[in-house]
Amino acid sequence: MLKIPIFAAVFLSFFFAEDFTSYTQNIPNSNEKIEMVAIKGGKFMIGSPATEAARKPDEGPQKEVEISPFWMSKYETTWDTYLIFQNKELETEKNLKVDAIARPTKPYVEMSFGQGKNGGFPVCNVTQFAARAYCKWLYQTTGIFYRLPTEAEWEYAARAGTNTPYYFGDNPKEIGEYAWYFDNSNGAYKIVGGKKPNAWGLHDMYGNVAEWTSDFYEENYYSKISAKDPSNQMFELYPHTIKGGHWDDDADLLRSAARRPSTPRLKQRDPQIPRSKWWLTDAPFLGFRIVRPVIVPSQKEIDAYFALPPVDE
Numbered sequence: 001m002l003k004i005p006i007f008a009a010v011f012l013s014f015f016f017a018e019d020f021t022s023y024t025q026n027i028p029n030s031n032e033k034i035e036m037v038a039i040k041g042g043k044f045m046i047g048s049p050a051t052e053a054a055r056k057p058d059e060g061p062q063k064e065v066e067i068s069p070f071w072m073s074k075y076e077t078t079w080d081t082y083l084i085f086q087n088k089e090l091e092t093e094k095n096l097k098v099d100a101i102a103r104p105t106k107p108y109v110e111m112s113f114g115q116g117k118n119g120g121f122p123v124c125n126v127t128q129f130a131a132r133a134y135c136k137w138l139y140q141t142t143g144i145f146y147r148l149p150t151e152a153e154w155e156y157a158a159r160a161g162t163n164t165p166y167y168f169g170d171n172p173k174e175i176g177e178y179a180w181y182f183d184n185s186n187g188a189y190k191i192v193g194g195k196k197p198n199a200w201g202l203h204d205m206y207g208n209v210a211e212w213t214s215d216f217y218e219e220n221y222y223s224k225i226s227a228k229d230p231s232n233q234m235f236e237l238y239p240h241t242i243k244g245g246h247w248d249d250d251a252d253l254l255r256s257a258a259r260r261p262s263t264p265r266l267k268q269r270d271p272q273i274p275r276s277k278w279w280l281t282d283a284p285f286l287g288f289r290i291v292r293p294v295i296v297p298s299q300k301e302i303d304a305y306f307a308l309p310p311v312d313e
Helices: 008-018 078-089 093-094 130-140 151-157 172-177 299-305
Strands: 023-026 033-039 042-048 063-066 069-072 210-216 239-242 259-261 291-293
Touching: 033 151, 042 151, 063 151, 069 151, 069 239, 151 210, 151 239
Parallel strands: none
Antiparallel strands: 023 033, 033 069, 042 063, 069 291, 210 239, 239 259
């Protein structure tokens, strides 16, 4: 964790109390943009109580953790912005003195599997390596550090100040107003933002596509989780934590506390030899969204974050 001098912390507290607001990140040399929502820091109980319906053992024990302020993308990352990263040689890259930006290889199959790409559909079938590389590309083209959320940041943002199973309450029959899931998706994801947001203005935190977090998945993680800005960074192959549920899930898997691990089965049918470090062929339900921390890490920490994670996930 980055150490900040007391005078700097006081300055940051004053500055962000005045100017910490939502904003729009334009993608250089394109018409695309990313809406970023300001998420104030605070404390919350991560996980679920033992009395919560459909609770799984890996959702506890509950523990109070404190989260520093950050921005989170209002919507899941779309194909529209991802394909710029994948396909287009931006002028920015020619003009900036940056490291070479690796791009996703052309897949052997159409990776939305017919669900749709143009017009605001969420990207899917991407590995965590690909999601981190997208964040690196944004960093190198905008000069702003973006990354995947930690598991704790994700759940804190999803709950939006609530402690009920869902951010709208405890009645799963209401979830159709807020999420695309098994009962209403007709077997495919939908354009982002089509359902009601949570109280902090974030759309599709439940359903549509499930979302990568930065964290390594451990079933007993909450028994040892840090009380301040917890992060479980390990560059090991499997598993990493996925949150939010998706278009083919039942309502109980969309709860704020629900979590699942990534597995090798997500690319079980990968036809590419060797297997792609960019694409999953059995995860048309898995995408990601991005965050920007208020406290910018050191260059050493940024470089470490963008170091190659396992290539087969």
